[in-house]
Amino acid sequence: MAEKEYDVLIVGSGASGGMAAYSLTQKGLKCLLLEAGALVDFQRQRGLKPVYELPYRGFGKPGRLPHVVQANEFNANQWVDEQQVPYTHDPKSPYNWVRVRMVGGKSLFWARMSYRLSDYEFKAKDHDGFGDNWPISYAELAPFYDRVDPIFRVSGRKEGLPQLPDSQFIEDKSPDGAALERIGTAGKSRGMTVTKIRRSLGDGQFASSFNLLLPAAQATGNLTIVPNAVVREITTDKATGKANGVSFVDRQSGRELHAKAKVVVLGASCLESTRILLNSKIANSSGVLGHYLHDQFYISNGVMGVMPEAKDGKAPRGLVAGAGYIPRFRNLKDPKTKAKNFLRGYACDLYPGATPDAKLFPAWGAELQKQLDTFRGAGIGTTIMGEVLPRFENFVKLDPTVKDAWGISVLNFQCRYTDNEFNMAKDAVDTISQVFKDAGFEVLNANDKMHPPGYSIHELGTCRMGDNPKNSVLNKWNQSHDVKNLFVMDGSSFVTSGTQNPTLTILALAMRASEYLAEQAGKGAL
Amino acid sequence: MKRRKFIQTLAVTPAAALPIVSESNAETPVVAQRPQEEAPKLETASLDAAGETMPRFFSAAQLAALKKLSNIILPPLNSMPGALDAGAPEFLDFLIGKSTAERRQIYTAGLNTLNAQATKRFGKAFADVTDAQAAELLAPLKQPWTYEPPADPFARFLREAKQDIRNATINSREYVTAGSSGGRRGGGVGQYWYPID
Numbered sequence: 001m002a003e004k005e006y007d008v009l010i011v012g013s014g015a016s017g018g019m020a021a022y023s024l025t026q027k028g029l030k031c032l033l034l035e036a037g038a039l040v041d042f043q044r045q046r047g048l049k050p051v052y053e054l055p056y057r058g059f060g061k062p063g064r065l066p067h068v069v070q071a072n073e074f075n076a077n078q079w080v081d082e083q084q085v086p087y088t089h090d091p092k093s094p095y096n097w098v099r100v101r102m103v104g105g106k107s108l109f110w111a112r113m114s115y116r117l118s119d120y121e122f123k124a125k126d127h128d129g130f131g132d133n134w135p136i137s138y139a140e141l142a143p144f145y146d147r148v149d150p151i152f153r154v155s156g157r158k159e160g161l162p163q164l165p166d167s168q169f170i171e172d173k174s175p176d177g178a179a180l181e182r183i184g185t186a187g188k189s190r191g192m193t194v195t196k197i198r199r200s201l202g203d204g205q206f207a208s209s210f211n212l213l214l215p216a217a218q219a220t221g222n223l224t225i226v227p228n229a230v231v232r233e234i235t236t237d238k239a240t241g242k243a244n245g246v247s248f249v250d251r252q253s254g255r256e257l258h259a260k261a262k263v264v265v266l267g268a269s270c271l272e273s274t275r276i277l278l279n280s281k282i283a284n285s286s287g288v289l290g291h292y293l294h295d296q297f298y299i300s301n302g303v304m305g306v307m308p309e310a311k312d313g314k315a316p317r318g319l320v321a322g323a324g325y326i327p328r329f330r331n332l333k334d335p336k337t338k339a340k341n342f343l344r345g346y347a348c349d350l351y352p353g354a355t356p357d358a359k360l361f362p363a364w365g366a367e368l369q370k371q372l373d374t375f376r377g378a379g380i381g382t383t384i385m386g387e388v389l390p391r392f393e394n395f396v397k398l399d400p401t402v403k404d405a406w407g408i409s410v411l412n413f414q415c416r417y418t419d420n421e422f423n424m425a426k427d428a429v430d431t432i433s434q435v436f437k438d439a440g441f442e443v444l445n446a447n448d449k450m451h452p453p454g455y456s457i458h459e460l461g462t463c464r465m466g467d468n469p470k471n472s473v474l475n476k477w478n479q480s481h482d483v484k485n486l487f488v489m490d491g492s493s494f495v496t497s498g499t500q501n502p503t504l505t506i507l508a509l510a511m512r513a514s515e516y517l518a519e520q521a522g523k524g525a526l
Numbered sequence: 527m528k529r530r531k532f533i534q535t536l537a538v539t540p541a542a543a544l545p546i547v548s549e550s551n552a553e554t555p556v557v558a559q560r561p562q563e564e565a566p567k568l569e570t571a572s573l574d575a576a577g578e579t580m581p582r583f584f585s586a587a588q589l590a591a592l593k594k595l596s597n598i599i600l601p602p603l604n605s606m607p608g609a610l611d612a613g614a615p616e617f618l619d620f621l622i623g624k625s626t627a628e629r630r631q632i633y634t635a636g637l638n639t640l641n642a643q644a645t646k647r648f649g650k651a652f653a654d655v656t657d658a659q660a661a662e663l664l665a666p667l668k669q670p671w672t673y674e675p676p677a678d679p680f681a682r683f684l685r686e687a688k689q690d691i692r693n694a695t696i697n698s699r700e701y702v703t704a705g706s707s708g709g710r711r712g713g714g715v716g717q718y719w720y721p722i723d
C-alpha cells in the first residue's frame with residue numbers, strides 16, 4: 001500500500017498537539033496526529049472502589065512510580081509506567097518527571113490553573129540582565145491568548161496587574177472571604193496582592209484537548225488521529241535535509257511503521273519532543289538542544305497557617321470562601337520590591353479552610369486526635385511556586401545505555417537548583433509567614449525546602465526559541481532554525497518560566513505557530 | 527459527533543460485535559440467546575473478610591514492638607477502630623517486606639532500637655513498657671516536622687511508622703466501614719483507574 005503523504009504530521013495529542021490540530025485543520029490542512037497512548041473510554045476505564053479493596057490498601061505497589069509523588073494506588077495506571085519508559089539521573093540529583101500517555105495527554109488531568117505571562121517574563125533580560133529575552137513580546141502573544149481564553153473558558157477577575165495580565169474572563173463574582181482579604185491587607189505594604197485563582201472551566205468534566213480541541217478539529221474532516229503510535233524519530237530527505245515524516249512503533253505489538261508528511265509538528269510534551277529530536281539527530285546546530293531545562297520549584301504547604309477563630313469548627317460565616325492567589329510581587333519595577341539575594345520572584349496559592357496533615361502535629365494517640373479535631377478546617381494551606389532560572393548547565397541528553405520498551409534511547413537528567421532558588425524559597429516562606437502573623441493568623445509549620453526539580457509538572461525549555469540560531473533551537477514562530485518544515489509547539493520552546501502555570505501560554509504559542517505554519521505552507525515557503 | 531452520542535456508540539458497539547454463541551454451539555440455544563446483560567451477578571467479599579494477614583517479614587520480637595507502637599500511635603478512639611483492630615501491624619509486615627531494602631532496614635533497625643532502648647532503660651521489651659515509659663522512648667516524635675527526614679535513623683523510623691500506621695488503619699476495611707455505619711463521613715472510596723491495555 002502506498003504511503004499517503006499528509007500536509008502536516010503532528011506528534012502528541014495534549015494541549016500543544018491538540019491546539020496544532022485545531023488550528024491547522026481549520027486552515028484546511030490535512031493532518032495526521034500520532035499519539036503514543038491509547039484512546040481511553042472513561043466510562044469503562046474508571047470505577048469507584050473502596051480503598052481497602054486495593055491490593056496495597058492505598059499505599060500503592062512499592063517501587064512502582066518512585067518519581068511520581070502525585071501517584072496513589074487509585075490513579076497509578078494513569079501515569080506512564082517508569083519501567084516501560086525509564087529515565088536516568090544521578091541519585092543525588094533526582095528529577096521527578098511526571099508523564100501521561102493517552103489521547104488528550106496531561107490536559108485530561110491538569111488542575112486547570114490558567115495564567116498569562118507578561119513582559120516581566122518575555123523581556124526578563126531587559127528587566128534584570130539575566131539570561132535572554134524571548135524573541136516575542138506580550139503584545140505579540142496577547143491576541144492569541146484572547147482567542148484561547150473563550151475556548152477554555154477561563155474564569156477569574158480583572159485585576160489590572162502588569163505582572164499578571166488579565167484574560168478574557170468568565171467573571172468570577174464570588175466573594176473572597178475575610179481570610180483572604182486580611183492577607184491582602186497585611187501584605188499590601190510589601191506590594192502583595194491577593195487575587196482570585198484563574199481557572200479553565202472547560203465543559204465542567206474536562207478542560208482538555210480531548211473535548212475542546214480534537215472534536216472540533218475532526219469535525220473539519222481534515223484530521224486523522226492514530227493512537228498507540230510511539231514515534232521513534234523524524235526522518236529527513238537526504239538531499240534537502242528537510243523532514244519528510246516519522247518512523248513509529250505500534251505500542252502494543254512493536255511493529256515498525258513510517259508515515260510521510262510535508263511538515264512535522266512536535267507536541268509530544270517538553271521533554272519527549274526534545275528526546276525525539278535528540279534521537280533524530282537533527283535541529284541542533286546551536287548545541288543547545290536539551291539545555292536550559294527549567295521549571296517552577298514548588299513547596300507544598302511551605303507555610304501552614306491557622307485561623308484561630310476557626311478552631312474547633314467555629315469558623316465565623318464569611319471567613320472562608322474559596323482559594324486565592326498571590327501573584328509575583330518581588331523584583332518588579334518598583335524599587336521597593338527589590339529582593340536582596342535573588343532575581344525574579346514567586347507566587348503562592350492560598351487555601352483557607354484546609355485541615356493540617358497529622359504529620360505536622362508532634363503528638364500521637366488521643367492527643368493527636370484532639371489536635372486534628374481542633375484544627376479541622378482551620379488551616380490556610382499554601383503552595384509556593386518560584387521561578388527557576390534557565391541555565392545552560394541544567395540539561396537532558398540521551399543515555400546511551402538505557403532503552404525503553406520499544407528500544408528507543410531514554411533521557412538522562414542533569415538538573416539542580418541553585419542559590420537563587422534556595423534564597424527565593426527562604427524569602428517566600430519568611431515573608432508569607434510574617435504576613436500571616438500580621439493578618440492575625442498563626443503559623444503551625446514553615447518549611448522552605450522545595451520538592452525536587454520536575455515536581456511542578458511544569459518542565460520547560462530544552463528547545464528554546466530565539467532570534468539567534470547560534471544559541472536557540474527555534475525561531476519566534478516555534479520553527480526549527482535548521483529544518484524549516486519542522487515546528488516544536490510545546491513547553492520546550494520556553495525561554496523563561498515565570499511563576500505562572502504554563503499551559504495557557506503553550507496553547508497560545510501553538511495557535512500562533514500553527515497559523516504562521518499554515519500561512520507559510522500556503523505560500524509554498526516550507 | 528457530540529460527546530454524549532460518541533459515548534453511546536462506544537457502549538453499544540462491543541456487545542453488537544460479539545459472535546452469537548448459538549451459531550457455534552447448537553446444543554445450548556437457550557443459554558446462548560440470553561441477552562448479555564442477564565449474565566449472573568455474583569456477590570464477592572474482600573480478602574480481609576476471609577482471613578487475617580500472616581506475618582512473614584518481621585521477627586516475633588519486632589512484630590511485638592510494632593503492635594505495641596501501633597496501639598500507641600492510633601488506639602481505638604471515639605468508637606472508631608484502632609490500629610490493632612485494623613490489622614495495621616500485620617499489613618505493614620506485608621508492605622514493608624515488599625518494599626525497598628532501604629525501607630526494610632529503617633523498620634527493622636527502628637524496631638530493634640525500640641526493644642533495645644526499652645530493655646536498657648526499663649529492663650523489659652518495648653511490648654511490655656507502660657504508656658509513660660513508651661512516651662519517653664517516643665520523644666523524637668515531639669520534634670517539629672521538617673521536609674527532610676531526620677538524620678537520626680531512629681527518629682526517621684518513628685516518623686515514617688507514625689504515618690504508615692495511621693494510613694494502614696484509616697484505609698482498612700474495619701475503619702472505613704465503622705466510619706460509614708456510624709453516620710460519619712463515607713470516606714475511603716475513590717475513582718480507580720483500571721490498567722490500560
Ligand SMILES: Cc1cc2nc3c(=O)[nH]c(=O)nc-3n(C[C@H](O)[C@H](O)[C@H](O)COP(=O)(O)OP(=O)(O)OC[C@H]3O[C@@H](n4cnc5c(N)ncnc54)[C@H](O)[C@@H]3O)c2cc1C
Nearest residue numbers: 012014015016036101105106111112113231268269501503
Ligand atoms: C496533575 C497535573 C496538574 C497540572 N496542573 C496544571 C495547571 O493547573 N496549570 C497548568 O498550566 N498546567 C498544569 N499542568 C501541566 C499541564 O498539564 C501541561 O503543561 C500541559 O498539559 C502540557 O501539554 P503538552 O501538550 O505539551 O504535553 P502532554 O499533555 O504531555 O501531551 C503530549 C502527548 O504526546 C504524547 N507523546 C509523547 N511522546 C510521544 C511519542 N514518542 N510518540 C507519540 N506521542 C508521544 C503523549 O502520550 C502525550 O499524550 C498539570 C499537569 C498535571 C499532570
